[in-house]
Amino acid sequence: MTSWLQIPKNSPFSLANIPFGIISSAKVPSRVAAIAIGDYALNLNAFASSGGFSQLPAIQPHLGVFSQPTLNAFAALGRPVHRQVREYIQSILRADTPFPQVLKDNEPLQKEALLPLSEVTNHLPMQIGDYTDFYAGLNHAYNLGVLLRGPDNALQPNYKHLPVAYHGRASSIVVSGTPIHRPNGQVLANPTATPKVPTFSPCKRLDIELELAAFVSTPNDMGKPVPVNEAEDHIFGLVLMNDWSARDIQAWEYVPLGPFNAKNFATTITPWVVLVDALEPFRVPSLDPENRENLLPYLREKRTDGVFDIPLEFEITNAGGQPTTVSRSNAKNLLFSFPQMLAHHTITGCNLRPGDLLGSGTISGTEPQTQGSMFEQTRGKEPLKLADGSERVFLEDGDTVVLRGKAGTEGNYVGFGDCSATILPALKLEF
Amino acid sequence: MTSWLQIPKNSPFSLANIPFGIISSAKVPSRVAAIAIGDYALNLNAFASSGGFSQLPAIQPHLGVFSQPTLNAFAALGRPVHRQVREYIQSILRADTPFPQVLKDNEPLQKEALLPLSEVTNHLPMQIGDYTDFYAGLNHAYNLGVLLRGPDNALQPNYKHLPVAYHGRASSIVVSGTPIHRPNGQVLANPTATPKVPTFSPCKRLDIELELAAFVSTPNDMGKPVPVNEAEDHIFGLVLMNDWSARDIQAWEYVPLGPFNAKNFATTITPWVVLVDALEPFRVPSLDPENRENLLPYLREKRTDGVFDIPLEFEITNAGGQPTTVSRSNAKNLLFSFPQMLAHHTITGCNLRPGDLLGSGTISGTEPQTQGSMFEQTRGKEPLKLADGSERVFLEDGDTVVLRGKAGTEGNYVGFGDCSATILPALKLEF
Numbered sequence: 001m002t003s004w005l006q007i008p009k010n011s012p013f014s015l016a017n018i019p020f021g022i023i024s025s026a027k028v029p030s031r032v033a034a035i036a037i038g039d040y041a042l043n044l045n046a047f048a049s050s051g052g053f054s055q056l057p058a059i060q061p062h063l064g065v066f067s068q069p070t071l072n073a074f075a076a077l078g079r080p081v082h083r084q085v086r087e088y089i090q091s092i093l094r095a096d097t098p099f100p101q102v103l104k105d106n107e108p109l110q111k112e113a114l115l116p117l118s119e120v121t122n123h124l125p126m127q128i129g130d131y132t133d134f135y136a137g138l139n140h141a142y143n144l145g146v147l148l149r150g151p152d153n154a155l156q157p158n159y160k161h162l163p164v165a166y167h168g169r170a171s172s173i174v175v176s177g178t179p180i181h182r183p184n185g186q187v188l189a190n191p192t193a194t195p196k197v198p199t200f201s202p203c204k205r206l207d208i209e210l211e212l213a214a215f216v217s218t219p220n221d222m223g224k225p226v227p228v229n230e231a232e233d234h235i236f237g238l239v240l241m242n243d244w245s246a247r248d249i250q251a252w253e254y255v256p257l258g259p260f261n262a263k264n265f266a267t268t269i270t271p272w273v274v275l276v277d278a279l280e281p282f283r284v285p286s287l288d289p290e291n292r293e294n295l296l297p298y299l300r301e302k303r304t305d306g307v308f309d310i311p312l313e314f315e316i317t318n319a320g321g322q323p324t325t326v327s328r329s330n331a332k333n334l335l336f337s338f339p340q341m342l343a344h345h346t347i348t349g350c351n352l353r354p355g356d357l358l359g360s361g362t363i364s365g366t367e368p369q370t371q372g373s374m375f376e377q378t379r380g381k382e383p384l385k386l387a388d389g390s391e392r393v394f395l396e397d398g399d400t401v402v403l404r405g406k407a408g409t410e411g412n413y414v415g416f417g418d419c420s421a422t423i424l425p426a427l428k429l430e431f
Numbered sequence: 432m433t434s435w436l437q438i439p440k441n442s443p444f445s446l447a448n449i450p451f452g453i454i455s456s457a458k459v460p461s462r463v464a465a466i467a468i469g470d471y472a473l474n475l476n477a478f479a480s481s482g483g484f485s486q487l488p489a490i491q492p493h494l495g496v497f498s499q500p501t502l503n504a505f506a507a508l509g510r511p512v513h514r515q516v517r518e519y520i521q522s523i524l525r526a527d528t529p530f531p532q533v534l535k536d537n538e539p540l541q542k543e544a545l546l547p548l549s550e551v552t553n554h555l556p557m558q559i560g561d562y563t564d565f566y567a568g569l570n571h572a573y574n575l576g577v578l579l580r581g582p583d584n585a586l587q588p589n590y591k592h593l594p595v596a597y598h599g600r601a602s603s604i605v606v607s608g609t610p611i612h613r614p615n616g617q618v619l620a621n622p623t624a625t626p627k628v629p630t631f632s633p634c635k636r637l638d639i640e641l642e643l644a645a646f647v648s649t650p651n652d653m654g655k656p657v658p659v660n661e662a663e664d665h666i667f668g669l670v671l672m673n674d675w676s677a678r679d680i681q682a683w684e685y686v687p688l689g690p691f692n693a694k695n696f697a698t699t700i701t702p703w704v705v706l707v708d709a710l711e712p713f714r715v716p717s718l719d720p721e722n723r724e725n726l727l728p729y730l731r732e733k734r735t736d737g738v739f740d741i742p743l744e745f746e747i748t749n750a751g752g753q754p755t756t757v758s759r760s761n762a763k764n765l766l767f768s769f770p771q772m773l774a775h776h777t778i779t780g781c782n783l784r785p786g787d788l789l790g791s792g793t794i795s796g797t798e799p800q801t802q803g804s805m806f807e808q809t810r811g812k813e814p815l816k817l818a819d820g821s822e823r824v825f826l827e828d829g830d831t832v833v834l835r836g837k838a839g840t841e842g843n844y845v846g847f848g849d850c851s852a853t854i855l856p857a858l859k860l861e862f
Contacts, residue, residue: 129560130601135688156686157627162617166688167598167695170561171782172653181654183779186593186727196588200727222603222697223612225860246779255587257566257597258689264598265779266653296617296631297862348614348677348696349858351602427780429656431728 001412002095004104005114007038012406012415014038015093016281018086019272019416020071020237022123025115031069031123034115035089036272036417041120042089046113047103055099056088070127071273075217075236076354082217082236083277122177122271125239126215126355128170131267132345133211133243133359135164138287138335140362143376160291162299163336163344168243168359169264175271176419182206182397182426183265185249198252202426205247205380206395209362210314210372210403212331213241214338215273215355222351228301231339234352237273238338240312240403240416241359244268247375247394269357270403270416278414282308282407284332291335298347299340306337310415312363312372312405319398322387329365329372331405397425432843433526435535436545438469443837443846445469446524447712449517450703450847451502451668453554456546462500462554465546466520467703467848472551473520477544478534486530487519501558502704506648506667507785513648513667514708553608553702556670557646557786559601562698563776564642564674564790566595569718569766571793574807591722593730594767594775599674599790600695606702607850613637613828613857614696616680629683633857636678636811637826640793641745641803641834643762644672645769646704646786653782659732662770665783668704669769671743671834671847672790675699678806678825700788701834701847709845713739713838715763722766729778730771737768741846743794743803743836750829753818760796760803762836828856 003015013019013036023034023041032045044052044066053059059081065074074082092103103109135141141164145154158164174180183206186198217236220226226234243263250262283305292300310331317323336344341358362372371377374394378384383391395401400422406415434446444450444467454465454472463476475483475497484490490512496505505513523534534540566572572595576585589595605611614637617629648667651657657665674694681693714736723731741762748754767775772789793803802808805825809815814822826832831853837846 132691158617158629158683158686161629162684164684164688165691167600167691169598169781170601171784171787172780174653181780184656185779186589198589198592198727200729222605223858225615225858227862249779252589253593253595254687254689255589256685256689257595258685258687260563260596260598261775261779261781264776264781296629298631298860300862344692345695348616348680348692349603349612350600350692350695353602356602427654427656429729431658431731 003093004095004097005038005040005093009411010413011038012413012417014411014413015090016408016412017274017278017414018089019274020074021125021272022070023120024123025120027115033066033068033071033074036117037093039117040114041117043113043115047109050109050112052102052109055102056084058084070355071125072127072355075126075215078218079233082275086275086277122175124173124175125271125273128173128355128357129353131168131170131173131357132165133168133361134341135361136334136336136341137361137363137372139333139366140364140372140376143364143371147375147379160294160335163341165341165345166258168267172265173267173269173357176268177421178268179422179424180244180266181424183246183249184426184429185246185261186252187248188252191251203246203249204394206423207245207247207374208314208401209243209245210312210327210329211241211243211362212360213239213269214358215239216352216358217354219353220346220351223349225346225349226343228299228339228343231342232276234342235276235338237275238279239273240270240405240419242268242401242403242419242421243359268419268421270419272417274414274416279308279407282310284309286337287333287335298343301337301339306339307332307334308407310405310407312403314401314403316386316392317400318386318388318390318396321390324386326384327369327371327377329363329370331363333363333365334360395423397423399423434524435526435528436469436471436524440842441844442469443844443848445843445845446521447839447843448705448709448845449520450705451505452556452703453501454551455554456551458546464497464499464502464505467548468524470548471545472548474544474546478540481540481543483533483540486533487515489515501786502556503558503786506557506646509649510664513706517706517708553606555604555606556702556704559604559786559788560784562599562601562604562788563596564599564792565772566792567765567767567772568792568794568803570764570795570797571803571807574795574802578806578810591725591766594772596772596776597689599698603695604698604700604788607699608852609699610853610855611675611697612855614677614680615857615860616677616692617683618679619683622682634677634680635825637854638676638678638805639745639832640674640676641743641758641760642672642674642793643791644670644700645789647783648785650784651777651782654780656777656780657774659730659770659774662773663707665773666707666769668706669710670704671701671836671850673699673832673834673850673852674790699850699852701850703848705845705847710739710838713741715740717768718764718766729774732768732770737770738763738765739838741836741838743834745832745834747817747823748831749817749819749821749827752821755817757815758800758802758808760794760801762794764794764796765791826854828854830854
């Protein structure tokens with residue numbers, strides 16, 4: 001499938017992708033819906049207003065969704081509509097498009113609606129009501145368990161029976177590119193001293209967590225669980241996510257109710273939502289297919305290929321330095337699929353709403369340099385080397401972190417684009 | 432302070448209160464802002480439209496907030512405005528009102544804007560972006576710690592240094608009167624067997640948690656902590672809250688990331704938001720004033736009377752039975768004040784938004800029958816007796832639970848009204 005539009009061969013936004021997002025620009029000051037294609041954003045509001053959807057009658061009653069400042073209303077239209085719109089846009093952009101008059105041969109509309117990504121500002125794609133973070137990265141849970149409790153008790157008894165999760169903080173989810181202040185908080189300067197007395201300090205163990213996350217589209221009513229085999233139709237699409245973690249704050253605060261200040265200061269996501277339909281070719285079995293037999297029926301999917309083979313990586317660039325790829329992982333390293341997470345989330349009757357975000361948990365491999373966090377790789381003490389020879393156990397001020405992920409092959413990549421942020425120094429607070 | 436309006440002496444909504452809420456009725460089908468006074472709601476939208484605020488010029492530019500379906504916009508106007516509006520409404524309702532023409536002698540406006548509470552439907556007062564639940568009820572934390580770990584390690588080392596908290600589920604917060612389905616979920620039928628294998632079951636240990644909760648008014652930007660001595664001005668007001676808890680689901684799932692399905696199915700709040708100004712006369716020192724000296728400076732309030740003396744209680748009525756008051760507690764049983772919770776929440780730079788909700792944690796006393804949950808009172812095995820002689824260890828289907836709280840004395844109560852819900856049977860699910 002090739003396009004009449006020039007698309008760089010290494011672009012994560014090939015014609016096979018068509019991810020949805022929210023943009024503005026000098027020319028388009030109000031936020032509107034768009035798709036990414038190669039080095040361009042296609043402004044769907046302008047496209048719709050100029051009759052771009054004339055060949056797709058089903059979407060006509062809903063064109064107003066593209067002028068909204070979030071994708072919530074579009075997501076709420078449901079998977080069959082997303083699928084139609086994506087396939088229609090692919091057909092418009094194909095070299096052999098059956099509708100050349102819509103965009104291919106329509107220079108005025110190209111000029112109006114095709115905006116170079118370099119001139120576009122990305123915004124959060126959805127208004128996020130609730131954010132839930134799972135812990136389905138089996139290798140990450142194991143690695144962390146070994147560090148905290150040793151190899152014999154690394155995984156809790158519940159771990160393989162249910163997708164462990166906690167509620168996260170929705171207000172501080174920001175889009176890629178937003179700088180992050182190192183948080184201040186309570187830490188134990190000497191964790192082995194008794195009695196344990198905390199000090200106030202900038203976080204000294206600031207870490208990355210490499211995750212995928214799914215946006216909810218179709219809601220479910222309170223009291224109405226979503227069956228696992230219908231759950232995927234409640235998912236709008238996926239983004240990459242960096243669940244920043246203050247390990248020293250977490251170690252002191254997290255018993256007995258879980259992480260709070262260690263995570264609430266920021267979470268970064270990519271701006272373009274990749275539909276599950278775009279990831280269909282990359283389905284593979286989950287990390288431990290035999291675990292299916294141990295699951296309670298409400299978590300047993302008919303399909304056994306619920307996760308995706310998407311190479312992931314993160315790199316660190318120190319201020320003024322060169323990028324260093326620190327870790328290469330893969331999205332297939334999950335014990336549970338997003339439909340299983342969603343079914344578990346709602347089994348009590350909990351209602352999900354369009355725009356709710358479900359994080360996968362940190363995605364680590366089993367080999368060296370495949371871990372999704374620095375803590376796993378350095379064990380909190382064995383520094384990793386950056387390209388310029390400097391060392392890191394955790395992040396330093398001025399470091400820029402970029403997560404990336406794309407599936408497929410050259411010319412046909414389905415990817416997320418950069419999930420990026422620079423670490424700013426902690427605020428100096430006076431009391 | 433007496434009113435020209437007849438107010439029952441035991442009403443929680445005396446002239447000293449003036450709580451804000453969102454209502455609709457047969458006559459007023461769209462949701463609008465209101466205050467509660469005695470047995471009436473005063474429709475603030477109708478009141479404003481008919482010139483009711485003519486004697487309060489400061490609010491004139493903002494009258495549109497009263498036609499909104501939530502109080503978020505009103506809350507965002509900030510504490511000085513809430514205070515002015517409350518005091519103005521008190522002045523209008525006073526027997527010796529300086530402005531009798533506004534409402535006292537204005538029968539048409541009384542007819543239009545004063546609606547009997549019995550004819551009004553209450554709605555959630557705010558659109559809740561994020562919900563955080565703290566654990567500041569020292570006696571509850573101790574009681575639960577004794578049950579889980581014995582008296583020597585009842586409180587974790589961090590407990591007195593920071594207000595422990597977890598992120599809760601915002602989507603399933605409902606207003607008093609909404610029935611609650613008993614949740615289904617994973618439980619350990621035999622917790623001591625090895626290996627631990629869960630079963631799927633309706634929750635058998637469904638419990639109450641009696642809490643106060645604070646709504647945020649003024650937001651703070653991401654990266655900008657709110658100093659503890661300014662934090663109260665970021666609070667719009669308080670409600671009563673029942674943080675329903677599925678103890679058996681919780682016991683199996685909550686290590687290591689905290690409660691998730693055990694809490695996500697429902698949380699019930701009262702519809703009327705009581706301003707902190709209305710609670711000023713009831714300030715008392717927190718549960719352990721000497722603990723202040725152990726706190727890091729960012730948590731040390733100048734004032735030492737940051738909690739409120741508000742008698743609280745909950746009652747259970749079995750289907751067709753009599754109400755039984757099971758527990759009498761008091762809101763002063765908190766180790767940390769809401770300003771301390773808010774300061775801790777934001778110390779990392781976490782941004783709060785108007786409508787965010789902060790729960791206090793369960794509020795228990797130290798004596799028998801003063802606990803804020805059934806688990807503490809029955810220890811999970813010693814039944815309590817209801818009025819008709821039936822017994823409860825945890826809640827049964829058909830039980831109606833009502834939380835209540837009011838401060839002050841007859842004729843001048845400042846209270847929350849009922850926080851009520853009936854337990855419906857678990858859904859029968861087929862897989």
